[in-house]
Each structure stands twice: as C-alpha cells, then as structure tokens.
Amino acid sequence: MAPKNQARDNREARERLRLYQARQGLHERQRRRRVRDDVVGVVVLVLVAALATGSQLVFAGAQAPARSGASATGTPTPSASATAGNTGKVPSKGIADGRTWTGTLTLNDDVELGFELDGAKAPQAASVEIDLIRKQFYQGTTCHRLADRADFRFLQCGSANGDGTGDAGFEYGPLENVPSDGRYAKGTLAIARGSSPYSQSTQFFIVYGDTTLDGSSGGYTVVGRVTSGLDDLESEITSKGITSAGSDGSGEPEVATKITGATVREAD
Template sequence: MAPKNQSREARERLRLYQARKGLHERQRRRRVRDNLLGAGALVLVAALATGSQLVHATTQDGAGASATASSAPTPSATAGRTGTVPSKRIAEGATWTGSLTLNDDIRLGIELDGKAAPQAASVEIDLIRKRFYEGTTCHRLADSADFHFLQCGSANGNGSGDAGFRYGPLENVPEDGQYEKGTIAIARGSSPSSQTTQFFIVTGDTTLDPSTGGYTVVGRVTSGLPELVAKVTSKGIADPGQDGSGEPEVATTITGATIAQED
C-alpha cells in the first residue's frame, strides 16, 4: 500500500492536471468565439480573419471582432498606433451621410457620427474620399443566434492588409455589449489600437462580450439593410468555421462609396 503522503501527492497532481486541462479548454472556446464586428473589425476577432477586425475584426495582428464587449476603455489609450493616421479633426464633430454600394445593386444609406467617434469617423471619411474601399470585398459573414454581421474592408480581401496604419482609441463602445441591427462598427485585433480599415455591419441585433474591450460604433445604416439581408445574408456561408462565421456564399464586393457632411 502506498504511503498516505504519496497518495495525497498523486491526488494533488491529478487535481492540478484537471484544472489546467479545464483552463486550456475554456481558453480554446473563448479564442474560437472571439474570432468575430470588426477590422477590424464588430473584431474580429485570431481565428477571425487572421489579420483583421469584426466583430470579429480582422486586423494586422490577427484579431477580430469578438462576441464580447465591456466598459469602454479610456479614450487616451493611443499607444500602439502605427503609420500616419488621418487627423481626427476631419470629422469636425459633425454628422456625415453617404452611401455604400455592394455588388453594384445593393445600395446602403450610411451615417457616420463625427461627435461620438471623431477618430474612427475621420478615418472612414478619409478612406472613402480616397476610394480605398472600392473593389475590396466583404470576406466574413456571421449569422447565428445573437451574432449577425458582415465584415468588410480588408485591403487583400481575405481579412488581411490595411492602409498602412493602425489606430486607437476605442470610441462610443456599448457598455452592455449590445450592438443594434444596422450598427456600423470598427473591427480590430486584440489591442485597442489595432483598428485599421475593416468594419462590420450588424445585420441583426448582436451581443459581443464586453470583457474584451468592445468595438467602436462609428455610425449606422439608414437604408437598404433588408436588401443586403435578402441578397447576401440569407444566402448563407460558404464554409463556416468553428464559430459559425465564414465567407459569404454570395461573393460580395464594395463597388462604390460616397460621404459628405450633413447640412
């Protein structure tokens, strides 16, 4: 018979092994879930688009918009920026309106909030003016319980690539993690300063875990969302990943974008 202290040591080793195993499994499940809305993000989202934001946003560092969102981070968290970020003064604290055309025949009316999200709105305005988005694809679709969005805006069309910069801070983040249908948010990676060019359009009320920091809400779709749902979202996902998101069955390309300050 083994000595009592040896038996206790064996039980303790088993307990620690089971605890580590449980922790690893929880981390694995969370990584899978966090791969979502936005640049991106919305973010991812590392499985989210290996490089992007959405809610899962797929950003350069491989994160994305995830299914969680917590209290908004401090607005001063700009550390980690890279490249030349468009000035936050572009938005002028005003409301901007315009359109986003997909596949030539889906026209979405959009509105950007330069007051609530001045930095993100300024970036989007600058990218639209420079016609950065025209010809890029919407590479990720999510359409499951409490998780509905279309992620767009990566330079390479697959969740990777950007315009040569990454920025923060996060702005106008829902503290309760609730992203209403029609919301436009910025996808990102794991860092608050990993926002780039990717964004996600929330096609149905979506819950994103606030504990990951959440996603910048930059604006909303004001018209055309039913058409997007009918022609893209409802057609399904070509090859769903573990989190249920993936490339849309209907290939979706941004074919036009306009923006102007509201009078």
C-alpha cells in the same frame, strides 16, 4: 648625411602609409558594420511584419468582428506592449469636425446602403472612414466574412487584401463610443480590430441583426449606423448563407460580395 635623411624620410613615409591604411581599414569595417546592422534591422522589421500578418490570418478567419483576435465568446486581453499607440500616418481626427456625415455604400452594384457617421461620438474613427472613402480605398475591396448565427449577425468588409488581412499603412485607437452592455443593435456600423485597442484600421462590420459581443477587452468602436438598404442586404446577400461555417458561425459569404461604390458628405 643625405643617405640618413633619405632613410628617415622613407621610414616616415612608410609609417604615414601604414597609418592611412589602418584608418582606411577601420573606416571600411565600420561601414560594413553599419550595412550589416541596417540589414539586420530590415530583417527584424520584415519578421515582425510577417508575424503581425500571421496573427491576423490566425484570428481573422474564424472569430468575432476582428482583424486579429476576438472570439464569439471572448476577446483576448491586449498586452501592455500592444496598446502603445497609433502606428503609421493616421488621418487627422479633425476631418469629421464633430459633425454628422452621410453617405452610401454600394455592394455588388445593386445593393445600396445609406449610412451616417457620428463625428461627435467617434471623431477619430469617423475621420478615418471619411478619408478612406474620399480616397476610394474601398472601391473593389471584398466583404470577406459573414456571421449568421442567432444574436451574432454581421457582414465584415474593408480588408485591403480581401481575406481579412492588410491595411492602409496605419493602425489607430483609442476605442470610441463602445456599447457598455456589449449589444450592437441592428444597423450598427462598427470598426473591426485585433486584440489591441490600437489595431483599428480599414475593416468595419455592418450589423444586420441584433448582436451581442464580448466586451472584456474593450469592445468595438461604433462609428455610425446604416439608415437604409438593410432589407436589400439581407435578401440579396446575407440570407444566402456562408460557404463553410467556423465554430462561431461565421465564414465567407455564399454570395461573393464586393464594395463597388462609396460616397460621403457632411450632413445638411
């Protein structure tokens, strides 16, 4: 009987080995599938990011004060999917604490602008600007775009990449303190954005002459105002014009302009 028992034991051992190998093969296929799915997910995210950056490149170069998609005569209507909400780690809107904040913005070392941020009317935008200034995000960034057409006069700054693209890893909304008539008075400090009201990030624009912007897609958040230094800004930078104007009258400033300093503190 021993030989029969041995044969049976051998068959059972082979069956156990076959089942083990089958399980191992299944586990390996599942692992490969997870790796493949992870790779596909990363590729999709990269493609989405690339497309988003591309849209910023398309829109930011030659149209209204926007990171992507506003023109001198009209702003594209944002799609429902583009207005879902904040992305990334947005600074808390409680930073501004509903108060007025004051500070200075220095351009090219010798043009100093005094400003106020309105933490009551634009708490989220004011909080973002306070946080960015405290972290010295703006130090060395470029003011890449100047508009010098009649009734369309602003200097746009704060692009992470210096060319109208890039951000601090977040985008936010909603729009706050938007003029109902589309008029942005001289001295207005406002937040640039793309086609979505939730595409605000690091870019802002300084209105150095009364400006009218189309508000059909919501307009732009007025975060505060420039309180001093506009004369110097105009004499040293904006009056020198632009290198090559787009159809809307904006382009790169003739005088290369960088933010060389920024401070902020709670008003007394």
